[in-house]
Amino acid sequence: xxxxxxxxxxxxxxxxxxxxxxxxxxxxxxxxxxxxxxxxxxxxxxxxxxxxxxxxxxxxxxxxxxxxxxxxxxxxxxxxxxxxxxxxxxxxxxxxxxxxxxxxxxxxxxxxxxxxxxxxxxxxxxxxxxxxxxxxxxxxxxxxxxxxxxxxxxxxxxxxxxxxxxxxxxxxxxxxxxxxxxxxxxxxxxx
Numbered sequence: 380x381x382x383x384x385x386x387x388x389x390x391x392x393x394x395x396x397x398x399x400x401x402x403x404x405x406x407x408x409x410x411x412x413x414x415x416x417x418x419x420x421x422x423x424x425x426x427x428x429x430x431x432x433x434x435x436x437x438x439x440x441x442x443x444x445x446x447x448x449x450x451x452x453x454x455x456x457x458x459x460x461x462x463x464x465x466x467x468x469x470x471x472x473x474x475x476x477x478x479x480x481x482x483x484x485x486x487x488x489x490x491x492x493x494x495x496x497x498x499x500x501x502x503x504x505x506x507x508x509x510x511x512x513x514x515x516x517x518x519x520x521x522x523x524x525x526x527x528x529x530x531x532x533x534x535x536x537x538x539x540x541x542x543x544x545x546x547x548x549x550x551x552x553x554x555x556x557x558x559x560x561x562x563x564x565x566x567x568x569x570x
Contacts, residue, residue, distance in 0.1 A: 382410040383446035387453030387464030387497075389416055396519065397527040398487045398543070399452040406547045408554075409518055410450075413442040415419035421469035436470045443476040448554035449510070450547075451501060452485045455494035460501055468504055477508040481553035483516035483546055490562075493521035511557065518542050538547035 384403060388395040403410045417435040426434060432440065443449060453464050457511070471477055484501045495568035498519040505512050520526075526536035534540055 380408045380539060381445045382408050383442045384450040387410060389463060392529055394523045394527050395454045395487050395531050397487045397534055398485055401520045401546050402543045402547055405544045406551055408551055413439050415463055415467040418467055421466050421518055426473055440474050441474055442487055448481040448550050450483045451458040453497055455488050455497035460497045472508055477510040479511055481550055481557055482487045482510040482512050483520050483550040487520040487523040489524040491522050493519040495519055513549055515551045518546050518547045
């Protein structure tokens with residue numbers, strides 16, 4: 380089993396990066412973070428039928444397609460999803476990589492109210508993309524700054540770590556269930 384993560388924060392020592400690293404460390408599943416920094420701005424003229432996508436787009440699509448589950452981690456900017464993450468999702472809308480794929484959404488904010496707007500927007504966007512947004516794998520983590528260690532770039536708060544552990548267990552369980560439910564080709568069918 381393999382998880383690919385998308386991080387909506389490009390800052391090297393962001394609290395959302397700490398959430399992502401900590402969440403992935405709490406599972407024994409193979410995981411990688413897909414690069415979204417180098418993606419060009421979404422342009423439908425570059426994404427039509429028969430077009431060859433730009434190399435960073437092709438790499439992102441391949442990473443998501445090869446994964447059994449996706450972890451999306453994001454801050455909130457101006458009551459919304461950061462542009463870099465929305466851009467990455469826009470490049471994935473017209474392809475089928477998210478179709479039925481189990482997805483966890485973790486948002487984190489220094490605000491005591493969390494990142495509720497970005498959290499709701501991400502879940503809605505992913506549902507529209509036909510992803511299987513796993514409710515038990517989604518968390519909006521409020522007041523995250525004192526719950527992280529900037530020196531190690533990880534979450535240190537025991538309650539938050541338990542929330543992440545629970546979310547990752549739900550995501551991996553959904554991915555395992557999806558893998559067993561997937562039809563296997565018959566010997567006489569082309570693969």
